[in-house]
Amino acid sequence: MMRILVLAATAVCIAAAARPGAVPRSPRGGDARGEPGHTVFDSVYTDSQATHAESTYSQSCAKCHGSTLQGAQDGGPLTGPDFLANWNGMTLADLQDKIRTTMPPDTPNTIPAPEAADLIALVLARNHFPAGAAPLTAEPERLKDIKIVRSRP
Numbered sequence: 001m002m003r004i005l006v007l008a009a010t011a012v013c014i015a016a017a018a019r020p021g022a023v024p025r026s027p028r029g030g031d032a033r034g035e036p037g038h039t040v041f042d043s044v045y046t047d048s049q050a051t052h053a054e055s056t057y058s059q060s061c062a063k064c065h066g067s068t069l070q071g072a073q074d075g076g077p078l079t080g081p082d083f084l085a086n087w088n089g090m091t092l093a094d095l096q097d098k099i100r101t102t103m104p105p106d107t108p109n110t111i112p113a114p115e116a117a118d119l120i121a122l123v124l125a126r127n128h129f130p131a132g133a134a135p136l137t138a139e140p141e142r143l144k145d146i147k148i149v150r151s152r153p
Contacts, residue, residue, distance in 0.1 A: 036091055036147035043132025044092070044146050045121035050131070053118035060104050060111060061119065069126050074105075079126045084150045092136070093143035095120055113138035 038044065058067075064075030071077030076086070087095065099116040102108050111119070117138040125131065137143065 036145045038146045039149045039153055040092070040124055040127075040129045040146065041149070041152050042146070043130045044134075045124050045129075045131055045136040046134065047125065047131045049118050049121040049135045050125035053115070053122035056111075056115050057119060057122055064104065069123065078123050081150075083123075084127065084148070087148045088150050090148050091144050092120055092146040092148065093140045095123070095148065096138070096140060096143050113140075117143075 057069075061075075061078075064072055065078050066072040066075070069078040070080070071082075077083045096113070096116045099111055099119060100109065100113065103111060117136045120143075121136045124136075
């Protein structure tokens with residue numbers, strides 16, 4: 001058994017050496033260094049999911065972040081260069097955690113995970129990231145695999 005493991009490890013090292021700059025993929029997504037395997041440019045939400053979030057946004061978020069996500073006196077922008085600069089390099093799991101644990105400020109911990117995922121879809125749509133065929137999941141482990149980036153990698 002040990003001989004098989006040694007041979008398998010050797011094969012992986014040879015394959016990695018043959019592709020300079022290549023980083024082995026982790027079975028859970030991302031790469032072996034723990035980097036997310038996807039970005040917000042990978043069509044990770046649906047248009048209908050973003051549309052569905054509009055009522056939640058109006059009820060829970062607009063009072064602080066403005067009706068068009070542009071920011072207001074009590075909350076920063078959720079679109080544009082300032083938002084992207086603040087969140088660049090973070091994951092959608094980080095954004096979901098922020099929404100779930102601190103929003104809205106007067107009643108934190110009241111937005112369920114599925115609604116937080118929908119709100120993230122709305123933020124992605126309003127920042128003009130491409131929509132796809134599958135809705136964004138609320139599972140934090142999967143959201144950790146999607147990195148927020150300002151420009152296409």
